[in-house]
Amino acid sequence: MSGAPGAGRPVKTLDAANLEIRLGGKLVVDGVDCTVPAGALSALVGPNGAGKSTLLRALAGVVPVRTGTVLWEGRDLLRRPRRDRARIAALAEQESGTDAPLTVRDVVSLGTMPHRSLLGFGTSDDDAEVTAALRTAGVPELADRLFNELSGGQRQRVQLARALAQRPQLLLLDEPTNHLDPHAQLTTLALLRELAGSGIAVVAALHDLTHAAAHCDHVIVLSGGTVVAAGDPRTVLTAELIREVYGVQAHVLVHPATGRPLIALSLPSPANAAAPRLEASA
Numbered sequence: 001m002s003g004a005p006g007a008g009r010p011v012k013t014l015d016a017a018n019l020e021i022r023l024g025g026k027l028v029v030d031g032v033d034c035t036v037p038a039g040a041l042s043a044l045v046g047p048n049g050a051g052k053s054t055l056l057r058a059l060a061g062v063v064p065v066r067t068g069t070v071l072w073e074g075r076d077l078l079r080r081p082r083r084d085r086a087r088i089a090a091l092a093e094q095e096s097g098t099d100a101p102l103t104v105r106d107v108v109s110l111g112t113m114p115h116r117s118l119l120g121f122g123t124s125d126d127d128a129e130v131t132a133a134l135r136t137a138g139v140p141e142l143a144d145r146l147f148n149e150l151s152g153g154q155r156q157r158v159q160l161a162r163a164l165a166q167r168p169q170l171l172l173l174d175e176p177t178n179h180l181d182p183h184a185q186l187t188t189l190a191l192l193r194e195l196a197g198s199g200i201a202v203v204a205a206l207h208d209l210t211h212a213a214a215h216c217d218h219v220i221v222l223s224g225g226t227v228v229a230a231g232d233p234r235t236v237l238t239a240e241l242i243r244e245v246y247g248v249q250a251h252v253l254v255h256p257a258t259g260r261p262l263i264a265l266s267l268p269s270p271a272n273a274a275a276p277r278l279e280a281s282a
Ligand SMILES: Nc1ncnc2c1ncn2[C@@H]1O[C@H](COP(=O)(O)OP(=O)(O)OP(=O)(O)O)[C@@H](O)[C@H]1O
Pocket: 023, 024, 025, 026, 028, 046, 047, 048, 049, 050, 051, 052, 053, 054, 055
């Protein structure tokens, strides 16, 4: 996948080359090359265990890579001091919890740490940043609640706020919509598009292929720790690729209200094959 630089205007990109990651002695990311442009919303899709979370964690420098490079604007991201790296890349993980009785405001303010003085003192600017991040993530009313008393969907949005408070240039999100209700899913996807439009490189691991096709500019398809396809979701997410990667039957339809792709899935069983079909365009 690649970003088309605007005429004469340099576009910030993340370039990962030949990444290999071993966990527990097992090769879980195997020779991954990918390019993620700023100003675009990129989806990372693939079956359970494909290596999506591991790849996102590696791009954020949370898990060590065995071989390969990750460049941000042509400079090695992973070898930068942790604080510098955290000023560039923020990761919102799938599951997060804490035993400490932290309020939501405490959790989100952790995102401002890379921008604080070396002594770690916060400023009124940091407070304003936290308030703005809570508002942007749509959860200002949760500020004084205890984080570990929140629902899964509320935690997910607070984690997004924490990542936003980090003021990243590269925002890495592991299944940012999986705990959210339909309205919250769509508002979150719209927010990610808006963030990408403001120049941030946004990469989200997603399981919902309609979300990837209808809302994202780019898609990276990971299977067995390897990139099997990448590019414009409308050309990459074909029925054939979906069958090969997920073993399910796909019909790529057109959403009657939005005109965007709508990917209807079914198991490739004889019963389904005999069932009445929706009109398919692919
Ligand atoms: N700490 C670990 N030690 C050993 N193996 C691990 C560890 N963490 C993950 N794995 C393995 O690495 C592989 C990739 O896991 P990963 O969580 O990156 O996949 P994923 O694509 O994010 O999956 P999912 O869609 O289920 O979240 C899996 O086979 C998993 O079992």
